[in-house]
Amino acid sequence: MRQPEPEPQSFDRVLSSMCTEPHPDARAAAERFLATNPGDPATYDAVADLEARAVEGLATLAAHPTPADAAGYVTSGGTEANVQAVRSARNRHGEGSKKGGDELNVVAPESAHFSFHKAAELLGVELRTVPLDDDHRADPEAVAAAVDGATALVVGVAGSTEYGRVDPIPEIAAIAEEAGARFHVDAAWGGFVLPFTDHAWSFADAPVDTLTIDPHKFGQAPVPAGGLLAREDAALDALAVETPYLESRSQATLTGTRSGAGVAGAVAAMDALWPDGYREAAERAAENADWLADELADRGYDVVEPELPLVAADVPESEFRALRDAGWKVSRTGTGELRVVCMPHVTRAALRAFIDDLDRIRR
Numbered sequence: 493m494r495q496p497e498p499e500p501q502s503f504d505r506v507l508s509s510m511c512t513e514p515h516p517d518a519r520a521a522a523e524r525f526l527a528t529n530p531g532d533p534a535t536y537d538a539v540a541d542l543e544a545r546a547v548e549g550l551a552t553l554a555a556h557p558t559p560a561d562a563a564g565y566v567t568s569g570g571t572e573a574n575v576q577a578v579r580s581a582r583n584r585h586g587e588g589s590k591k592g593g594d595e596l597n598v599v600a601p602e603s604a605h606f607s608f609h610k611a612a613e614l615l616g617v618e619l620r621t622v623p624l625d626d627d628h629r630a631d632p633e634a635v636a637a638a639v640d641g642a643t644a645l646v647v648g649v650a651g652s653t654e655y656g657r658v659d660p661i662p663e664i665a666a667i668a669e670e671a672g673a674r675f676h677v678d679a680a681w682g683g684f685v686l687p688f689t690d691h692a693w694s695f696a697d698a699p700v701d702t703l704t705i706d707p708h709k710f711g712q713a714p715v716p717a718g719g720l721l722a723r724e725d726a727a728l729d730a731l732a733v734e735t736p737y738l739e740s741r742s743q744a745t746l747t748g749t750r751s752g753a754g755v756a757g758a759v760a761a762m763d764a765l766w767p768d769g770y771r772e773a774a775e776r777a778a779e780n781a782d783w784l785a786d787e788l789a790d791r792g793y794d795v796v797e798p799e800l801p802l803v804a805a806d807v808p809e810s811e812f813r814a815l816r817d818a819g820w821k822v823s824r825t826g827t828g829e830l831r832v833v834c835m836p837h838v839t840r841a842a843l844r845a846f847i848d849d850l851d852r853i854r855r
């Protein structure tokens with residue numbers, strides 16, 4: 493029997509996601525390149541050329557010193573980019589000298605995304621998570637206390653998943669440099685907003701070795717499109733394996749066959765939106781986050797002031813449940829606060845309707 497055509501989730505009430513409705517050009521480009529495989533660039537050369545443009549675009553956003561020949565690739569997401577950053581640093585640590593042996597570690601703030609736990613388990617390194625300061629940012633003193641000669645990588649987060657916080661990137665980079673460790677910035681979510689703020693987060697602000705920046709989040713590209721960038725080619729070379737049956741000689745990606753949709757979508761989104769479209773989206777998101785934070789504070793909730801467009805507030809469990817029951821896709825932080833991500837699809841009208849529902853629930 494024929495089933496009704498399945499419909500994807502509407503974005504109308506989605507306040508919990510770090511993904512968003514793709515730009516129409518990006519959706520069309522993704523569809524056009526759906527059946528291409530950038531994992532085999534000698535066969536699918538058109539999409540391989542597009543991937544070079546995607547990397548150049550991402551490197552421009554992240555203020556790489558030479559965007560036109562920056563090392564990097566379009567990953568399946570922030571998780572793959574973070575796993576690969578850990579892998580690259582592990583492979584490069586103590587090159588030639590066997591320094592550290594097999595007991596290497598990665599130092600990251602407690603706010604680091606759970607993908608680093610996956611990376612540590614997969615790669616056999618110890619993940620040392622260090623406490624945050626009072627405002628949910630990495631504490632440089634705690635980072636300095638945790639690093640040692642076996643630290644292959646130090647991680648800073650530029651736009652944390654729970655509170656949208658930006659770590660003190662230059663300070664942490666200096667600690668990594670002193671310890672002889674590589675330094676990685678995770679800007680998976682924040683990377684398309686940060687260029688329009690005065691935060692220090694990019695290749696221009698600190699000696700960053702590798703950086704995660706995902707087109708499929710604030711970049712308005714369709715899933716799957718993450719990004720890994722490196723300051724030097726050597727960071728990617730450390731990931732390359734030989735590829736006997738392909739005409740290209742080696743492959744640095746974690747996945748083998750991968751869809752060209754993510755690559756083409758990322759390029760089309762950046763062509764359409766960089767820089768003015770992204771600036772407008774970032775400004776609108778910031779205004780919406782400030783508005784929502786004020787509305788919640790006016791009602792007596794404890795609100796974590798938004799730094800990037802993400803609002804967390806201490807809303808009681810019963811009210812949270814009632815909002816979910818009313819169809820609002822909201823989520824909670826690890827300590828139970830309501831968390832709203834003001835992505836490009838989240839309009840002021842939607843937030844007004846959300847607050848109206850909250851008022852109705854409180855009565």
Ligand SMILES: *Cc1c(COP(=O)(O)O)cnc(C)c1O
Nearest residue numbers: 569570571605651653678680681
């Ligand atoms: C979303 C996110 C990730 C993971 O990215 P995926 O695309 O979901 O794999 C990693 N780091 C940060 C800071 C994120 O916000």
